[in-house]
Amino acid sequence: MANKNYYEILGVDKSASDDEIKSAYRRMAKKYHPDINKEAGAAEKFKDVNEAYEVLSDKTKRSNYDKYGDPNGGFFGGNSGGAGFGGFSQNGFSSSGFGGFDFDDIFNMFGGGFGGGSTTRSSSAVRGEDLQVQINLTFKEAVLGCKKDITITRQEQCSSCNGTGAKGGTEYTTCSTCKGTGIATYTENTLFGRMVRQGVCKDCNGTGKSIKVKCSECGGAGIKKVNKVISINIPAGIDNHQVITVRGSGNAGRRGGANGDLHIIVNIKDHKLLERDGYDLKIKIYVPFYTLIRGGEIDVPLADGYTTLKIPELTQSNTVFKIKGKGIKNLNGNVYGDLLVTIVAESPKTLSREDKKILDTLINSIPESSFARYKSYLKDLDSVK
Ligand SMILES: [Zn+2]
Ligand SMILES: [Zn+2]
Known part of the structure; x- marks a missing residue:
């Protein structure tokens, strides 16, 4: 991942508060939104602004970015001078891109008054939350690498209703408010005056479905908490407090949103001698x-x-x-x-009289000139006395 200066992109200080970042983001997103700004390069800047916001609005990513210059925890790059190990990724998930960005924000901001026609189902998708767990390793496990099973509690899509929240995954009808699109039109008073806003349908929460009979497993939520054992390959050479990110192993996304990530923080026990x-x-x-x-x-x-x-x-x-x-x-x-x-x-802490006698014999037999450094010291000492 290129080392972009996210603070510069948003035009804020490194010390900017969450609120400052949010308002800077809104300002910059408005400036470069492709529906408003038709200049060449605006779309690219808009993408940068979103990428910057995705990182700086997320505590973990921002702190990683501040420390290592990589939001995905260039944790491995951190120690080796950023030698291109951009985030450790298991399960073959890509480590870059901003697929997790929640586009709701843009829709809410522009109220659908611009561009129009962009009502896609995906606008109601919500990315699952990232999860964080700590793992304790012995020195040997960290140096040699190992495989660890960890138990996490995460939200998964309910299997008995396939995430629909309706009994058996079938006891629902099409939402009459949004006609199944998950997007409804609302009129609002905003900064820009009275606006027609398209947003997530409030009646079905963007699912496009009206539940007739709730799924008893998840109470209609479509997701439920489960304990999950995950096998993690700990790479040989991992250092204390480094983080392993398993993409997509966090909480399940809702309404077609991507799963969150699982961040595993490594704690290594000191070696007795090394x-x-x-x-x-x-x-x-x-x-x-x-x-x-x-x-x-x-x-x-x-x-x-x-x-x-x-x-x-x-x-x-x-x-x-x-x-x-x-x-x-x-x-x-x-x-x-x-x-x-x-x-x-x-x-030695103690010497017997006999030991001392033997040592004296030795001392008397080795000439002082055998100790070159001591001899040189005595010479230098004479010159400064
Ligand atoms: Zn269910
Ligand atoms: Zn609806």
């Missing part, structure tokens, strides 16, 4: 000071299992060993980060 830094893993390990001097081997944890690190003789404290490719998988490709191991010398 720390994540982008796609790298980090660990700081204290080893006995003599391991650094004499060399040795230590076990280092991985996200899954462990590996053995060889510490060469005469290693300095705070040396960082890079274990290549043992970090986290990049969400955008088959590339792995590294595991960075910092080795630090630990001195």
